[in-house]
Structures are given as C-alpha cells and as structure tokens.
Amino acid sequence: MKIVKAGIATVIVAAAIPLLMYTPAPSQTPGSAMPRMADGKPDINGIWQAFNEANWDIEAHSAGPSPVLVDGAIGATPPGMGIVEGGTIPYKDSALAQKKENYKNRISLDPEVKCYMPGVPRATYMPQPFQILQTTKDIMIAYQYAGAVRQIPLTNPGPAPSDSWMGTSVGRWEGNTLVVDVTDQNDRTWFDRAGNYHSDALHVVERYTPMDAGHILYEATIEDPNVFTRPWKISMPLYRRVEKNARLMEFKCVEFVEELMYGNLRKQTAR
Amino acid sequence: MITRLVLLLSVLLVTLTIAIGQSSWTPPHTADGQPDLQGTWTSATLTPFERPAEFKDKAFLTKEEAADWAAKHARSDAPPAEGDPGTYNAIWFDSGTSVVKTMRTSLVIDPPDGKVPLTREAEARRNFNLAHNADSWEYMSLWDRCITRGVPGGMFPAGYNNAYQIIQTPGYVTIVAEMIHDARIIPVDGRPHAPSSVRFWNGDSVGHWEGNTLVVDTTNFNGKGWAATSASAGRVRGVPQSVDAHVVERFTREDANIITYRVTIEDPIYFAKPWTVSLPMTSDPTYRIFEYACHEGNQAVPNVLSAGRVHDRDAASK
Numbered sequence: 001m002k003i004v005k006a007g008i009a010t011v012i013v014a015a016a017i018p019l020l021m022y023t024p025a026p027s028q029t030p031g032s033a034m035p036r037m038a039d040g041k042p043d044i045n046g047i048w049q050a051f052n053e054a055n056w057d058i059e060a061h062s063a064g065p066s067p068v069l070v071d072g073a074i075g076a077t078p079p080g081m082g083i084v085e086g087g088t089i090p091y092k093d094s095a096l097a098q099k100k101e102n103y104k105n106r107i108s109l110d111p112e113v114k115c116y117m118p119g120v121p122r123a124t125y126m127p128q129p130f131q132i133l134q135t136t137k138d139i140m141i142a143y144q145y146a147g148a149v150r151q152i153p154l155t156n157p158g159p160a161p162s163d164s165w166m167g168t169s170v171g172r173w174e175g176n177t178l179v180v181d182v183t184d185q186n187d188r189t190w191f192d193r194a195g196n197y198h199s200d201a202l203h204v205v206e207r208y209t210p211m212d213a214g215h216i217l218y219e220a221t222i223e224d225p226n227v228f229t230r231p232w233k234i235s236m237p238l239y240r241r242v243e244k245n246a247r248l249m250e251f252k253c254v255e256f257v258e259e260l261m262y263g264n265l266r267k268q269t270a271r
Numbered sequence: 272m273i274t275r276l277v278l279l280l281s282v283l284l285v286t287l288t289i290a291i292g293q294s295s296w297t298p299p300h301t302a303d304g305q306p307d308l309q310g311t312w313t314s315a316t317l318t319p320f321e322r323p324a325e326f327k328d329k330a331f332l333t334k335e336e337a338a339d340w341a342a343k344h345a346r347s348d349a350p351p352a353e354g355d356p357g358t359y360n361a362i363w364f365d366s367g368t369s370v371v372k373t374m375r376t377s378l379v380i381d382p383p384d385g386k387v388p389l390t391r392e393a394e395a396r397r398n399f400n401l402a403h404n405a406d407s408w409e410y411m412s413l414w415d416r417c418i419t420r421g422v423p424g425g426m427f428p429a430g431y432n433n434a435y436q437i438i439q440t441p442g443y444v445t446i447v448a449e450m451i452h453d454a455r456i457i458p459v460d461g462r463p464h465a466p467s468s469v470r471f472w473n474g475d476s477v478g479h480w481e482g483n484t485l486v487v488d489t490t491n492f493n494g495k496g497w498a499a500t501s502a503s504a505g506r507v508r509g510v511p512q513s514v515d516a517h518v519v520e521r522f523t524r525e526d527a528n529i530i531t532y533r534v535t536i537e538d539p540i541y542f543a544k545p546w547t548v549s550l551p552m553t554s555d556p557t558y559r560i561f562e563y564a565c566h567e568g569n570q571a572v573p574n575v576l577s578a579g580r581v582h583d584r585d586a587a588s589k
Binding site for chain 2: 038045115116117131133134135138140142146147148149151157161162164165166188247248249250252254255258261262265266267269
C-alpha cells in the first residue's frame, strides 16, 4: 500500500470522482468524513474498538469487587452507564431468574472464562480491538479475542447449515449504513460477564453507521422470544485505533485455560 | 563436468519454463493494483509430504504411477482393527482424489531427495512429544489443543476442512483458514517486523509483492509451536518450531484456478539446512467456509488425558 497523506483536497477530489479510481489510503483522521470505496459505499476498513464497560455488564452498573479474592482491584468491575436503550433488558420473569442464577455462578459459567468464542454482539465490545476487512464484495471481521472471525457476505449464500458460536451473517448497505443480519447462533454465548444471556432463537440485526473517519455508530437490535418480552436495542460508538503501529495481535487464549480445564487430568509426576 | 552441464541446462530449462509460464497468463489485479489472489482455495491432495521410500530417487511420477497411487491412497471406509477405537470415517475426510499436477513424488521439493533434513535434536524432541502425548497437553499437537496449526503448518493439507479464503484490502492480504478459524492478516505496506520482544504462535508475517508473487516473511515465533501438526506430514509431525524459525512463503497465481504455494523453512536447531515445500491451492468458488469451533467442542484433550490416567492406574496396579 502506498501511504498517501490524504488532505481535504484529496477527499474532495475523491468524493467528486468516486468511480474514477480507488483511493488506497484515505484519511483516517477523526473529524474528516469517512472515506469511500470505489463503489461509493463508506470504506470502514480498519482496526476498531469499543471503549466502554459493557463486557462487564451491558446494563448500567456500579463498581464491584472481583469475584476472585486474590485478584484484588485488578479483577474489580469498572462501573458503566450501560449500552441498553431504555436502561433495562426486557426479560421474561423466568428468564430474569435464570440471569440471576448465571450471575451467581458466573465464574464457572461465563463462556469467556473458557476462552470460548464470544458470539454477536458481545464480540463487538470485548475490551480488545477487531479489524474490519472490506471489499466491494465481501466483508470480514477478525476479532483479536480468541481469534474469532466472521464472514459477512453481501449476497445471501442461503440458509446456515447449522447453529454456530458466531452465527451466520449476511450484510447489505442501506445508504451509509452497513446492516448485518445475524441468525443461527447457538445458546452457549452470553452478552457479558454479568450473566445476561439468550437462547438459540436469538436474532441480531447490527447497524454500522459512519459518524466520521474515526468513529462508527454501532447499533444492534436483539430479538429472542424465548427470553425477552420484546425486541430491544443496544448502541455505542466504535473508535478507530489510530496509533501508527496499531495492529491486531494474537490473543489465542486457549493456552491460558488449559490448566483450568484439564489440569486435573494431567499426569502428576513425583517431585 | 557433464553433471555440471546437465545441472546448468536444467536450471536454464526451469528458468525458461517459469518465464513462459508467467507470460502466458496475466493475473487480474485489485482496484489498488495488486495481483488478485482473492477467492476460496483448497489444498487437498494425495501427494505425500515427503517422498515415500518406494520412489527412491524418482522425483516425478508417470501418469500410470500417479493413477495407481491415487487409487491406492484415496480414503475409504474400513473397519478398525480389533481393540482400535477407530477414527472418523471417510465422510469427514477431504484428502483430494489425485496427486499434484506437477506429478512430483512429494510436496517437499527441496532438498531434491524430498526428505526434510531433520537434525537429531528434532527427532529426539519429536519422539519425546509423541511418547508423552497422554501425559499433558504441553506435549500434544497444537492442532489437537485447538490453538493453531501454525505457520507454515496451517498451510499444509489438513486432511479435512482444507479451505482458505483470501481477501485483499488496502495494505493487507488476509488469509483465513477454515481449520481452527485462523485469520492471518498480513500487512503489505512495507512495515518492519514487530519488536523481537513480541512473540506469536503464528509468528509475525509481513508481505511484499515481487511481480505477481506475494512474498511473506515470518519471524518472531514464540517457540512453543510445531513445524507440522498433520499426520500427513509424517516424520515432521511433532518436531518443534524454535524462536529462531524463519519462514518465507511465496504465493504465485498461475492461472484462474491455481495458486502455487511455496514455502522455505529455516530453523537451524531442528533442520540441518533450509527445506522447501510446494503445493497447489485450487480455486473452489462453491466451497462455503463454515465456523470451525475447535476448542469449544474439544473432547480430544480431556479424552486422551483421562485415558492416559487410566493407563497409569492399570500400570501401577500390576
């Protein structure tokens, strides 16, 4: 890639003749407009991250102690205003009881503890970056956490062969908004560390709308008639990682959970 | 003298063939001018990794030998031997139905004998890993542990789910392997390797274009990986990969349907000299890559370990 420092002039030229040529390294400066692809769609290629406390609890919450004593303040829950529109998740009564049970047992039940793939939307607000890889035909999102990957074809490849952890995604552009329909997720992922959960009837519709070159408004509508009384919405900004050396690193966390998951089965050699 | 002349002639011939090969087909380019490698590719093949003893100094198969080999080695169901719990049946496997088009007797093309130049250290460490497989995950294949198949191990045929999707975006070539959902995001913007204090299971890959070939240079390995994880890699499976490993991969689009993948591996502790593998990646636009949730459903590790502990108890009670 040629590094081109695209100033305002370049952006104007690119906007005036969007189909003439591809602009390989558009300005990624927050404040300027989101660059565009050759086909005129917003170019959201880049490394992004949510900066909020939703992974601890998507609802508004106070600070809390670590569930593991020895972790002290390192493992404490940072307080957050939440990402749920209207403030509260509309649980059915029985489902709310289950959520509370999940919370009590979160140290053994949260799939994040075992390095399982996070599902959607949790993948978006894990406290680690992800990279959007976009062409005019395909979009892929690679998440640093657990190396999870989502393929988001812009033409529907047909029904999913089975449920999966990250679900089956199909994308489409509505004006400047990338709309991703996510179906066929299994019932093993959670929304956060607080035990907020869903069933395999989960249907998520994500909306990625550029705010400027450095920010995307992320919204998701969540529907699951087994668990919730009505559809509900979350939203948050996503921030572009603008550091010169920003990159997706490797967080292959399987290695960090093997002792926890299999330690009792390891050969105990005499020492 | 004659040997030298023959060698020179064959070098000339190869060069000529390459030159002709390159001029006969012009690859498509992406909007920003890179040779276009995008699509879904599979690497299933019946060609063995190393040259089997039966082929001795034969580098290429005849048509008849190739057909014969394919017929003998195509996967088919057979009941496991008594006492053997067996493994997946043929429906799970995708080992291809033919040998590579070049008719080579092995995927290893250098050294010319088709054998990976393992050091004694490599063999000793491999033997230890394989013998202690049931003691702890630390000696198991990283593939069985669902961490990664490594670089370049992840590019060697797996036996099943051998599919890769390549996507090119400004500044990057990304290769997503279906097996263990590994996404290699390779910068091609001229950046240097990560600082040597930063180490990765898959190393740190940086790429650049040489004509129509994508060249990917990988260093910064964490020293915990294996050179190869698949059974098809034979003697190489279980050989560790050191922190000093250096891997250079070359992806060349030969025509609409084939990318030739060529990789040279240097790791002086484990290999007496660098060695090279070449294999074709074949376009398969009908292949739909699906989520391979490996760790999430991993029963192999707990099952192998608990069987190992049962074995220990039996041995102790005797």
